[in-house]
Amino acid sequence: MVEPLLSMTAIGKKFGTVTALQGAEFQLKKGEVHAILGVNGAGKSTLIKILSGVYQQDEGSIYLDGAAIRLDSPKAAKQQGIYCVYQEVDTAIVSELTVAENILLDTFAEKGNLFVSRQRINEQARSVLHELQADNINVQQKAARLTLAEKQMVLIARALVHSAKIIIFDEPTAPLSIHESEKLYTVIAKLKAQGVGCVFISHRLPEVFEISDRITVMREGTLVQTYDTAQADQDGVIEAMLGAALSHELEPRAHDIGAALLEVSNLSDGQKLKDLSLTVAAGEVVGIVGLVGAGKTELAKALFGGTPLTSGTIKLDGKNAKIKHPADAIKAGMALIPEERRKEGLFVQESLEANASFPNLKQFSKRLLMDRKAEKRYANEIIERLRIKTGSTETPLVHLSGGNQQKVAIGKWISLNSALYLFDEPTKGVDIGAKVDIFKLIRQLAESGKGCLYFSSEIHEAIGISDRILVMYNGQIVKELSRQEATQERILLYASGGKEELGEKQEFGERKRDSVSI
Amino acid sequence: ACQPQGDVSEEETSSDTESEASDHPLAGKEIALIMQINLGTFSAQYIAGVEEQVESFGGKATVFTSEGDLAKMASNLDAAINQGVDGILIDHGTKEALNQGVEKALEAGIPVVAFDTGIDVEGVVSLEQGDQQMAEMTLEKLAEDNGGEANIVKIWTAGFAPMERRQVAYEKFMTDNPGIQEVTAFGSATDNTALDTQSQMEAVLKQYPNEGEITAVWASWDEFAKGAVRAIEQAGRTDIKVYGIDMSDEDLQLMQKDGSPWLASAAVDPADIGRIQVRYLYQLLNGEQPEEKVVLEPVFIEAENLPEETVTTDELSEYVEGWGASDQGYTDDLRELEGQ
Amino acid sequence: MQVAEKKSLGKNKNSVKENAIQFLFKYGAIALLIFIIFYFSTISDAFFTYGNFSDILRSISIVTLLALGVTFTLVVDGFDLSVGSTMSLSTVVSASLMVWYDMPLWLVLILPLLIGVFVGAVNSFLIVVIGIPDLLATLSMMYIVAGLHRTYTEGYSIYNNMPLTSGGTAPGQLSEAFLWIGQGQMLGLPVPVWIMLVMVLASYVVLNHTRWGRVLYMTGGNAEAATLSGVSVKKVKFTAYVISGIFASMAGILFTARVGSGQIDAGAPLMMEAVAAVFVGYSVLGAGKPNALGTFFGAAVIGILLNGLTILNLPYYAFDIIKGGVLVAALAVTYVYAKKKFSKA
Amino acid sequence: MQVAEKKSLGKNKNSVKENAIQFLFKYGAIALLIFIIFYFSTISDAFFTYGNFSDILRSISIVTLLALGVTFTLVVDGFDLSVGSTMSLSTVVSASLMVWYDMPLWLVLILPLLIGVFVGAVNSFLIVVIGIPDLLATLSMMYIVAGLHRTYTEGYSIYNNMPLTSGGTAPGQLSEAFLWIGQGQMLGLPVPVWIMLVMVLASYVVLNHTRWGRVLYMTGGNAEAATLSGVSVKKVKFTAYVISGIFASMAGILFTARVGSGQIDAGAPLMMEAVAAVFVGYSVLGAGKPNALGTFFGAAVIGILLNGLTILNLPYYAFDIIKGGVLVAALAVTYVYAKKKFSKA
Ligand SMILES: Nc1ncnc2c1ncn2[C@@H]1O[C@H](COP(=O)(O)OP(=O)(O)OP(=O)(O)O)[C@@H](O)[C@H]1O
Ligand SMILES: Nc1ncnc2c1ncn2[C@@H]1O[C@H](COP(=O)(O)OP(=O)(O)OP(=O)(O)O)[C@@H](O)[C@H]1O
Ligand SMILES: [Mg+2]
Ligand SMILES: [Mg+2]
DSSP states (O other): OOOOSEEEEEEEEEETTEEEEEEEEEEEOTTOEEEEEOOTTSSHHHHHHHHTTSSOOSEEEEEETTEEEOOOSHHHHHHTTEEEEOSOHHHHOOTTSBHHHHHTHHHHHSSSOSBOOHHHHHHHHHHHHHHTTOTTSOTTSBGGGSOHHHHHHHHHHHHHSSOOSEEEEESTTTTOOHHHHHHHHHHHHHHHHTTOEEEEEOSOHHHHHHHOSEEEEEETTEEEEEEETTTOOHHHHHHHHHOSOOTTSSOOOOSOOOSEEEEEEEEEOSSSOOSEEEEEETTOEEEEEOOTTSSHHHHHHHHTTSSOOSEEEEEETTEEOOOSSHHHHHHTTEEEEOSSIIIIIOOTTSBHHHHHHGGGGGGGEETTEEOHHHHHHHHHHHHHHTTOOOSOTTSBGGGSOHHHHHHHHHHTTGGGTOSEEEEESTTTTOOHHHHHHHHHHHHHHHHTTOEEEEEESBHHHHHHHOSEEEEEETTEEEEEEETTTOOHHHHHHHHTTOTTTTGGGGGGGGGOOOOOBO | OOOOOOOOOHHHHHHHHHHTTOOOTTTTOEEEEEESOOOHHHHHHHHHHHHHHHHHTTOEEEEEEOTTOHHHHHHHHHHHHHTTOSEEEEESOOHHHHHHHHHHHHHTTOOEEEESOOOOOTTOEEEEEOHHHHHHHHHHHHHHHTTTOEEEEEEOOSSOHHHHHHHHHHHHHHHHOTTEEEEEEEOOOOTTHHHHHHHHHHHHHHHSOSBTTBOEEEESSHHHHHHHHHHHHHHTOOSOEEEEEOOOHHHHHHHHSTTOSEEEEEEOOHHHHHHHHHHHHHHHHTTOOOOSEEEEOOEEEEGGGSOSSOOOTTTGGGTSTTTTOOOTTOOHHHHHHHHO | OTTOOOOOOSOOTTHHHHHHHHHHHHHHHHHHHHHHHHHHHHHOTTTSSHHHHHHHHHHHHHHHHHHHHHHHHHHTTOOOOTHHHHHHHHHHHHHHHHHTTOOOHHHHHHHHHHHHHHHHHHHHIIIIIIOOOHHHHHHHHHHHHHHHHHHHHTTOOBOTTOBOTTSSBOSOOOOHHHHHHHHOEETTEEHHHHHHHHHHHHHHHHHHHBHHHHHHHHHHHOHHHHHHTTOOHHHHHHHHHHHHHHHHHHHHHHHHHHHTSBOTTOSHHHHHHHHHHHHHHHTGGGOOSOOHHHHHHHHHHHHHHHHHHHHTTOOGGGHHHHHHHHHHHHHHHHHHHHHHHHHHO | OTTOOOOOOSOOTTHHHHHHHHHHHHHHHHHHHHHHHHHHHHHOTTTSSHHHHHHHHHHHHHHHHHHHHHHHHHHTTOOOOTHHHHHHHHHHHHHHHHHTTOOOHHHHHHHHHHHHHHHHHHHHIIIIIIOOOHHHHHHHHHHHHHHHHHHHHTTOOBOTTOBOTTSSBOSOOOOHHHHHHHHOEETTEEHHHHHHHHHHHHHHHHHHHBHHHHHHHHHHHOHHHHHHTTOOHHHHHHHHHHHHHHHHHHHHHHHHHHHTSBOTTOSHHHHHHHHHHHHHHHTGGGOOSOOHHHHHHHHHHHHHHHHHHHHTTOOGGGHHHHHHHHHHHHHHHHHHHHHHHHHHO
């Protein structure tokens, strides 16, 4: 057997109390494209961050060309010839610098010529972008002005500047259209021919099967299995990724659906959202599904008054609702559990009590003075009801695990007894157990006659929880499917622009985003 | 704190060692000096004068400065009283801010001597420089040098009692001497008075670029004079002369420079002010009843009387009569105490 | 408040060290204060007396009012550098209303407060509507207001029956009733001390025990989350800056009454001191954030320290070193603790 | 520089308005400057002369050096409030080395610079190692260094042959060669102007045309991305604060040479002015970020404005209003533009 180019063995990594990796294994051969698959939070990014020197493993070793190496900084990894295109686009882009500067960012940190010639870096940047067939990007503009896809191309270009031994791509295609993705595939093929080892992470199975030589599946921080792509079958891989089948865990709905609660017609925000109409009835869970960047979050925020609308009407309980600010939405009986809970939903430095009472402070104060006892009582109530794991109601939320934080983000709205709940990716970064709790809670709310809108890119989860599914694509609702009609394949089809029946929609191809989170 | 040891002769230092063991009733007094502003060399020399005299009386002086903040000054006065000091010296400040504290001090039996303060509480000895006299001296010299005809720039600011006394003399002088014209007037006491005056003076010079448009500058305070002198020197204008009030050691160096535009100043030696103020305080401590209003005799200093080699204010008495040699405020008891 | 802490998880090997830091953070500032008081008491009999403490309190009353304003802006994650200038403006305006225009007392008290409201409103306009970062906006306002107050008085300080530039003397005087605010005594304590205590208490109650206070803190903690919870962040910021302006004006009025004249530039040197007081206050009782009691406490620590140091006969020019040192120590404790807390998450 | 701009996408209905803002942002500051110069020239013949401009340049040279230091810290997303104190310290140290200790010129120039390095190092220790936010750390250092410099001189300013507290007079004098630095002329321009121009140019080249400059901007723009690219953010911040300390020291030396004595507290009033210059400089040529040329330009605008206003015989007390007004205008343009840009992205 040939000595692998890279070999990672028994890698373990903990963040505080969270175990991200435990006994993870990974091997990479020269000139091979090796894909890593796994559900959100499986530990893929953590593994490759260890490989690129961002984190240091707690246990395990890394061998490059047979020799054990220690990667204690991104710089060290680069010196070994390991380059990485990171998943979080915005952590790696310096928006105040130009595109050319961003592409050559790594070279500035290295030793070398003191003076930087603007002309030369522009030249260099242009030639790399040319390799990526992305000549349309002006290298002299500031990176802040790029679209997400263009930023991603810049980051890919950054990795190509150097003669690397290993290049890691962490979900590079998530923000790219098919067309752009294909350009990337050619580049990867070229790299492969040059003997570079490529690590490729993606949630889009077809492309993984198309370009990879081997596939490693990870689950809960460990290696499940490594397949030769040629021999692997898609179903088997999916099964390995998901572990227990999730979609069967929820009982079918047993209660009746009431009258229309929310009626939205012809809503646009002048940017992403175009002419959306939808209804939600009391007791109904409506799933809104679309790929990353389809505009789900924008829709949720727009309904909730977070971003201004340019046209359209929102009716609640048959009455026209004027929603200019989230305060209006709350008054009208809405609640939003936002996507980025730490940034938008919670006050992580504050106690559970303070978080839980916040949307409804009037209920927890006598005249003006806060009623601490009432707050505590309520905090304990939601701890019990949502099975939140915490030491005390006064613990700042930073000490809670992600799933429990998410439960607080939901629980804080319960005291308001809102009529309509908007859940934006409520299961993101949440472990399986908590996920089931959250689903049950949504069901409970529906049973008690509340309307729920469930925004998600996790298609199978949406199928599981929703009574009806609306598929979003590029800021529009392109298809409505009943629970019976909804299958993963059909939704995916519409969500990615609906190739067959709706071929004419192809003209939107440029801004299309086709990744699927599983 | 890092100053080097100067080349001091032996006899001079020996005086403080003597006073330590003294058991004179006036020895070992704690004296508080409450200052409003502590700016420039003038203040530093004044403090040095106070400290020197207090030490020679065998006491200890504590300086409270207030960064120009009257409220802080009033608090400092309170703090000094609370600390039970034996005597209080006040430098500048306003009567509105300080009267209350001074009354409290007198109630507590602590004598108070004020300098340029305007406190009107019975029992307090108030020192002031002969402000009107200083203004007159310099203005008259200005008129004399220019034969009664001159275009002058006045640098002055309101809000300080001594400044306002100088202004009174200025106004009287201007009406008496119609040949003297005020071209322009400016002035502001800032955190960095000398430098700010310098830039403003530079602009004024721009405005009046021709010889004869400005004959002289009358600066009502030495911090102003410093700025004006530097501006004139920098602009290379030899036609403009400066007449100032107050004189610190630093000013003296400026005045002695070759071709310095600064011709004359009227002043009381800042160290002398400190010393005299202390003496009156000790008179009070000694149970004597000195007059309540003391006017310090100003000295007139002309550049032409200064020697070639640079001298400091310490040596100035050799060249300028009355400088640094004031024995105002001495009594026999005090001389005796000093001799201990 | 945020004093309740989760029991240490016991998993940490260096939990002793951790506990020590915890303790230092919560009680360090108080222990420091007690130590300072004790130390100065042994040095001088004059220090630990009722009179001296009431004087210390009076001496910090103006800074404390300013600092309370800064506290409010820091609570909403802002920063008001213009408080010093606003105080200066209010000082000269209140004096001039009496000296120049002979106005009745109630107007003399109300008008400067309205000016404070106005400055706060302009600040929040620049910050909220134009989008200039707090620090830069209030820095600009610091200049503008300072210039305005000097222009208003043409560079003069204002005192009883002052000569006017237009000739003649000013008609009015600072009234006795007005001076009582700054110089009077009530129930054994100086009036400024009462005013300060009432304001500290009011701020404490508002910030820690009312709905409003909750909204202010939450907005400061995470403006985006507050918005999505139905808070109008703009209004909240507006309120905080207006409160800050009002406190600065109160400090100005108090200053005039205390010194009996309208001094120019009275507030400028106090601004940094107020900021320092607020930051020292962060670490009181482990709050780790701006809080009214901490601010009062911070001002008191600095006041006591300066009082004690003069007693010690330390040269005046060394005071700033000590002030800076206390500030660094308080900040270091706060932020070392914050790092610990964060890395535990 | 960042002048290259993508063609407007043309999709915007209000692109005229947008273009106007774009234009205002890029050339507004320059247009303003030209307008000011033109206006003053019509008012006074003395204004638009070689002599006056060389004087203006000289008068801004010290502030510009300070401001360049602040620029470097702002580039790495920090903020140095201690530059004023550091300058004061360097002022008195350089004077004292000559006056008290009669040291040779090279030591007189080197030692203050080392002090600047040291202050910068302490600043970055507090910020990088202890984790105190930049503003608060440098605020504390501002106090400490100010106290140190006063303690060092015991409150005296330092001048030729000054009497010493220990008796006797100081042995030394400021040497002619030293004074030449602040007062001399060279090739038709004052020496301080040459120093300033060289430093501005050097800073410009370093920041805009070298690898280091990219690393500095990169760190300030996105510290995480810089780390991922192999930059040691701690070292970079350290460097920036040390550079800031060095510039502050240079300003101090220049100040001593300019006024011919070591004035106490010389730097305090200049700090805010330096900060103002940097912020005005943000908007020059549409940089939208701290930059060396902009800083110079900002100092020049303020200097020209003040010069012109004095010539206009406007009262000095109104200057601050104008300074604040210019600052607000520059900031408003920058941030309104930033908002536009952001909402487009
Ligand atoms: N810096 C961190 N601090 C704490 N926990 C972290 C950190 N980074 C990752 N984790 C946790 O480690 C686990 C693995 O995360 P990782 O980002 O590796 O997942 P992933 O497989 O890349 O998921 P995705 O498909 O969403 O990108 C998750 O539970 C995550 O919450
Ligand atoms: N990971 C990302 N980083 C930066 N910008 C993003 C990212 N994902 C989406 N966007 C931006 O947000 C816009 C709309 O995305 P939005 O969040 O509304 O979509 P979504 O359907 O909710 O996607 P998601 O699955 O991420 O929640 C996109 O056009 C894109 O510019
Ligand atoms: Mg990942
Ligand atoms: Mg989303």
